[in-house]
Each structure stands twice: as structure tokens, then as C-alpha cells.
Amino acid sequence: MPFSGLDYFALDDLLTSDERLVRDTFRRFVDDELMPIVGKHFRAGTFPKELPKKLGALGALGASLEGYGCAGMGPIAYGLINQELERCDSGFRSFGSVQSSLVMYPIHAFGSDAQKERWLPRMAKGEAIGCFGLTEPDFGSNPSGMRTSAVKKGDRYVLNGEKRWITSGGLADVAVVWARTDDGDGSAPAIRGFLVERGTPGFSTRDIEGKFSLRASVTSELIFEDCAVPADAILPGVKSMRGPLSCLNQARYGISWGVIGAAMACYDEALRYTQSRVQFKKPIAGYQLVQEKLVNMVEEITKAQLVAWRLGKLKESGKVRPQQISLAKRNNVRMARNIARDARDLLGANGVTDEYQSGR
Secondary structure (H helix, E strand, O other): OOOOOOOOOOHHHHOOHHHHHHHHHHHHHHHHHHHHHHHHHHHHOOOOOOHHHHHHHOOOOOOOOOOOOOOOOOHHHHHHHHHHHHHHOHHHHHHHHHHHHHHHHHHHHHOOHHHHHHHHHHHHOOOOOEEEEOOEOOEOOOHHHOOOEEEEEOOEEEEEEEEEEEEOOOOOOEEEEEEEEOOOOOOOOEEEEEEEEOOOOOEEEEEOOOOOOOOOOOEEEEEEEEEEEEHHHEOOOOOOOHHHHHHHHHHHHHHHHHHHHHHHHHHHHHHHHHHHOEEOOEEHHHOHHHHHHHHHHHHHHHHHHHHHHHHHHHHHOOOOOHHHHHHHHHHHHHHHHHHHHHHHHHOHHHHHOOOOOOOO
């Protein structure tokens, strides 16, 4: 039976026809192209190398950006793309988020004309892959503590440091790397973004193996050892933490939608399973303790959908604040985590196998 989605409060009535078309297009794509392959990739711990170009052909990469071959969609349509990708796998959504919000967005917002023309059209098609180098081994939730440095020597910058937990790092043709420089205002070092291409001497990557989560996503370390890049590798439009933090706002917005897809997948699976699993002569969905869990899922998903939609309208009008994005992400991620836990519980022993989505 095809996935139909949970829409208990008629959210469809709040969407435009174009937004519904985007959602339905990606829902079919996920059902037809991704669901049949995600299990084998999750089990093997591999990323489908054909996915970037397929997403590019549908306009999913840099979907909310204007020009340079990007689709120029509104924020709600972009959110719905994330929802449908994460309905299949969080790792697939993570790839799309990084490419669109953490790589293409800063190039679009802060890059030079030459940088935009070189990278954005190819990235929009999925012909070039990027990664976002901010998180470090000792500084994850505190990016201002970063140790990676870039020192100007003649007409070049020399980077030294390490980034960790970087989605697509081992695949990327170019990394957007954030580093401290010595050309600040005197009160504090500047934070600058650099476009570091694969193959640059002193730049290497190492994939992180043995993950229990996000197995169908490439997660890597980026290592910089006296890595010299030309001065025109710098993103000229920003010189502070505003740069990386504005990128994180874009990504967090997409995640607040994406996790709704994960939650809907878990609910849908748990509902079908409990309706067909017979114990003591009736389906377990007929027992009130199971019904309570299912109703809680409907309740929490519905609230998250309305939060995400309102957040999208605020973003569309230019009124959204970073704190609102963070609050929506906090609420919706917690909702999805709890629903995944309850769905896995309802599936019993089957919930620990990779045959089912809830554990994944």
C-alpha cells in the first residue's frame, strides 16, 4: 500500500497547489527510487552515489536559492522536500540539507561572482558535491571555540586544524571550511569561510566507520596540515560567526521539516504493524495501551506540522528569527525521537531488525 501521509488537521488546505505538487513529486520519487534501495545501503553502510544527480534533476539541490540553475522554491516547498527525503532515511535528508543549506547557501550569500558561477550550477545538478567544515573534535555545540586557523602568507592562506562529523566529507569536491584568521577588528580574530577543493595539498579526509546511525550517509573528518589556498578561495561577503551561524539557521529550518517525515514513517509503520499483529485473538491495535501510543503519535506529528508550516510562513515573509528556528527544531526533533522509540517498542522484537524503518 503506498504511503499517504498523516494529515489530521487538513494541512493540505494551507498549502498552495505548487507546494502540494512538490510534496507529491518527491513522495513518488521516494517511493519509487529510494525505498527499494535504502535497506541495502543502510545495512552495508554505503551512500547511493547516483542520488545527487537524481535530486539535481528534480530541482531539490539549492531548491530555495534564486538563479544559477536553482529552482527558486519557497521555504515551505523546500521544507516538504526535506520531509519526504527523511521519510525514507535521515542520512538522505542530511545529504540534501548539507548540499543546499550549508554549502550552496553560503556560496550564494557570501561568495564572489566567480565562485557562484563556478560552483552553484554544478551543485544544483548534483555534478559537484560539497561539505561544510565547522564542527571540530573538541568544539561541536560551541563553534566559537574553533581552533582551525588560517594564516595569510603572501597571496595565500595556510590552514591548519581538523573538522569532525562532516556529512559528505569523503565525497565532496569542495569543502566550505570555517577558520580563525588574524585580520579581525583587533578585539577578536575574524571567522572566515574558505572554499577548499579536493586534491589541495595538505587537505585530506578520513571517513568515520562503525556508525550505528546515519549509516547510509558518509560522515568524515577533514584534516588540514599546512594547507595553502589562494586568497580568492575566501568567501568575501562575511568576516564573523554570522557566516556559519546563518548557514546553521538554514539547515535547522530544513531539519524541523525533515524529522516530521521520519515521524510519519514510524507512525505509518507502527499503525500497519499493530493492525495486522494478532495476539490473544485480536490485533494488538485493539488494546488501549497500544492505542494510546498511536494517538500520541498523531497528536505530536500534527502539532509539529503546524509549527513547521507557521515557521515557513514567517521565513517567507522575512520575519523569522533564529530563536524561532531553534525552538521549532528542538520541538520537532524531540517529537520524532520519541515517536521512533515508541514505534520500535510497538514492533516488539521486529523493531530491532533493519527490515523495518523505526529502528533505522
